[in-house]
Amino acid sequence: MNLGFAADTPRGLLVPVIRRADRSSVRELDAELGRLSAAARDGVLPPADLTGSTFTVNNYGSLGVDGSAAIINHPEVAILGIGRVIERPWVVDGAVVARRIVQLSLVFDHRVTDGGVAARFLREIADAIESPIAFLADEAPGTVRE
Numbered sequence: 001m002n003l004g005f006a007a008d009t010p011r012g013l014l015v016p017v018i019r020r021a022d023r024s025s026v027r028e029l030d031a032e033l034g035r036l037s038a039a040a041r042d043g044v045l046p047p048a049d050l051t052g053s054t055f056t057v058n059n060y061g062s063l064g065v066d067g068s069a070a071i072i073n074h075p076e077v078a079i080l081g082i083g084r085v086i087e088r089p090w091v092v093d094g095a096v097v098a099r100r101i102v103q104l105s106l107v108f109d110h111r112v113t114d115g116g117v118a119a120r121f122l123r124e125i126a127d128a129i130e131s132p133i134a135f136l137a138d139e140a141p142g143t144v145r146e
Helices: 026-042 115-130 132-137
Strands: 003-005 007-009 012-014 055-058 078-082 086-092 095-101 104-108
Touching (some): 003 026, 007 026, 104 115, 115 132
Parallel strands (some): 003 055, 055 078
Antiparallel strands (some): 078 104, 086 095
């Protein structure tokens, strides 16, 4: 899977692509994200690094936005949007408490992915955000998730 990620640059929004992201460790993804982000900001990213994503992640929360109605750009099959993380009142065991909440949105092509599969994927993302250490503990370096 080729992972696109939205990058806000002085020249506008670009979507650099991490090739074969599904075969990379978290450390490798972090390094490639840093390299491509810097190249995008510096305006030296070649066109080949801006095409071919199959899935895109957009962190519009970094711009202070909670939600969005994302549009899939062909040939992508899905886009995950991540809103800002803010404290909101939340009911826990019958009491209203402050909790850090983030809005996730997943837009996907139903011709390619079943809605149940997409919903379970979104739940897995939410679980990873809620318990990142538990999520990462299940990952061996170089593991390809099915």
